[in-house]
């Protein structure tokens with residue numbers, strides 16, 4: 001273990017919602033590192049899913065600020081933070097962007113693993129009855145999956161720590177009394193400890209990050225060599241013009257300019273993706 005760069009390191013995961021438990025397995029198994037949650041951390045000050053505090057920073061910037069605060073509180077040079085965002089655009093699908101950021105203050109490293117997934121949970125919905133609330137709740141797997149209820153004359157009453165059907169029924173009945181002539185909005189709670197599908201995404205990113213930290217740069221030997229981008233432009237199989245299809249993955253170092261290009265398995269793209277053949 002002693003050859004691993006982070007063996008015995010203590011990494012602070014800036015979270016109030018148990019995310020340290022999601023990274024502990026991958027970071028210990030792959031790196032021999034421990035992951036802790038700093039005490040006394042208030043990540044809600046950077047914005048909440050339920051909207052009491054509006055997010056003003058970009059996801060990456062918010063993760064940077066949180067990670068640094070966690071490192072300060074836990075008094076360690078190694079930090080993790082993740083930031084999720086959920087958008088439902090037009091249709092019924094909710095797009096889940098998740099960013100996991102790692103900071104190594106000693107080596108001056110800041111690395112990001114990110115993913116875009118389709119959330120299995122439905123978007124927020126206006127409801128008008130207790131039955132509608134119970135139907136939505138059952139469909140998303142409540143109470144294991146958390147939910148958020150918002151009502152009141154100006155949407156100022158927010159319930160997000162409900163834990164049983166009885167609690168949901170009584171909160172909804174109360175809201176109906178205090179929300180005259182306005183819709184009550186029900187939505188999934190995306191906080192990691194109340195959202196197994198998001199927790200699974202964070203585990204995958206933690207596994208990717210641990211693997212990346214176990215991979216040294218071939219040139220400068222700094223840990224953290226991994227994917228930094230993609231290259232589009234796979235040629236069309238009919239006309240040979242470059243398409244938007246991904247042609248290669250680009251791997252890079254967080255310390256020096258060394259990069260590596262790995263071509264994807266397919267050599268050509270179907271003409272359906274070609275702007276020349278199929279405009």
Ligand SMILES: [Zn+2]
Nearest residue numbers: 236239274277
């Ligand atoms: Zn073509």
Ligand SMILES: [Zn+2]
Nearest residue numbers: 217220253256
């Ligand atoms: Zn390097």
